[in-house]
Structure formats: C-alpha cells, structure tokens
Amino acid sequence: MTTPARPRRLAHPAREEIRLEPVLHALSDAVRLRIVREMAAAETGLSCSHFVLPVTKSTSTHHFRVLREAGVIRQDYRGTAKLNALRRADLDALFPGLLDTVLTAAEAQAARHGDPARDPAAGLTATASG
C-alpha cells in the first residue's frame, strides 16, 4: 500500500473550462502537432505506444499530458494501455472550425516542406511491428 489505490482516472478539463490559449500552445509544438495529426487521421482511440516519436517515453508522457490538460485529447485507461482520442466534439463546439483549419494548415505545410511526418501512415506509426 505504498500508494492508496489511485483512482486510475485522469483529470480532464470540462468543456467549459477549455481555454483557447492553452489549446494553441499545445498545438504549437511540433511533436504534439504530429500526435494530433495522426490522431485525427485515425479517428479512433490510439494507445501511446502506437506513436513512434523522436523522443523518449518520459517526454511522450509529458506531451500527452499537455494535450490532455489543455483539453485537446481525452485519455482513458484500457487495461495496461491508454487510449488517446481527440476531443473533437468539445473543440468544435467551443471553437468552430479551429481544429480542422489547424489540421489542414499542418498538412499543407507538411506537403510544402516535405516533412518526414507528411504521410501519417508511413514511418510515424508502429504498424504493428512489435
């Protein structure tokens, strides 16, 4: 009983508590934008380990937490894994069109500059290799 049985439930801001500035800040990081882009493409809950990011696991946890605390994603435990999903309904209700324009802008920029993360299906996901 070193830990008093944590609720194993993560804290999320309610819809009304989501603020624009933290959302924009969360999206202003390249790694997090990459995560969000792939999550939008998947449209289903993805485990953290699904993403192959150029950072360690510790840093990944940090980025996911920033996204969650800003209200961009929702994280739920599913057994040993953790499912991540975009909070599309909440974001669209609060800031109509914002998520879509940012995603479109990100893909347009990736196409222009030939980012490695241009195609979310290649090189970014683990593609069930493990």
Place this chain on the structure above:
Amino acid sequence: MTTPARPRRLAHPAREEIRLEPVLHALSDAVRLRIVREMAAAETGLSCSHFVLPVTKSTSTHHFRVLREAGVIRQDYRGTAKLNALRRADLDALFPGLLDTVLTAAEAQAARHGDPARDPAAGLTATASG
C-alpha cells in the same frame, strides 16, 4: 556615428518562410492575442503606442517582435512611429481560414468569460487621449 546608420528596416520572414508552429505559439499568448484581435478589428496600420497593454513598453516591444518574427504582423517605420498590420494575405494564402477561426474563437471565448478585452474599442485603445 556610434551606429553605422541602421537600415531602419525590420526583418520579416517571407511568405514561404512562415511556419505554422511559431504562428500558433505567437497566438497562444493572451497579450499577443489581444494585440492581434484589435489589429484585425482596425484593418489599418496601428502604431505600437495605440495599444494600451497591461505590460511595460519593453515587454510590448518583445511581443510585437514575436508576432513579427512569426510572420503574423508586418511592422514598418513611419517617421518616429511604427505601423503594425496583420499579414492577412500571407496567412490566408498559407493557412486558409486559420486566422479567422482563431479570431472568432477568441471573441467567442471573450464573450463567454467576459474578458475585459471583450470589446476592443473600449479600454484597450488609447482613443487619442495622449
């Protein structure tokens, strides 16, 4: 001739050099978002001193520089003053709809939470008082 006659011209990123992440980062600060909102409402060049911000002049200079270096605004000297204007055409060309959705989201949030900067025409501008 302590200084070798500076060009008195400020460095701006070219349209193709504008990146999404710095733009989002520039917009993720409350003070800068406030500046951008008023600039969008004015649609004409505004001097720095036009804005009444809750920070000192030094900090204002910093914020304007962040906006300029991100490619969000254009700054040109006009005599002793400096005119600031949104780079609407460039932003719309690169990231269609992004600026508008962010501005709309900012105003929606201001209306919801009753921000003091809700009405850009009241309390935010100097209204030619000086």
Place this chain on the structure above:
DNA sequence: ATGCTCGTACGATACCCATCGTAGTACGGC
C-alpha cells in the same frame, strides 16, 4: 508468483520566454 509490457513519477538539466528597469537611438518640432 514471475516476468513482461505499458505508462507514470521524480529528479535533474538546460533552454526558452515573459517580464521588468535602464540606457540609448531615430525622427520630428522648436
């Protein structure tokens, strides 16, 4: 229970950034 995998927590570090005060430069008016 043992071990494996997934993810977290904590500490450390280095960097960025928002803020300020002070001093200084550029331009325009007297």
Place this chain on the structure above:
DNA sequence: GCCGTACTACGATGGGTATCGTACGAGCAT
C-alpha cells in the same frame, strides 16, 4: 542645436518547458 516622443537594446530575473534517465506501479499472461 536642443528637447520630446517613439521605440529598441541590453542585462537581469523568475518561471515555464522540453528533454532525459532511472525507478516504480498497473495490468496481463504464463
């Protein structure tokens, strides 16, 4: 030339943050 206004540059500072390594907790399979 001199002064005032507008803005900048520089230095300092405190807080945030992106990063890592290591150690640990939770769940699943055997």
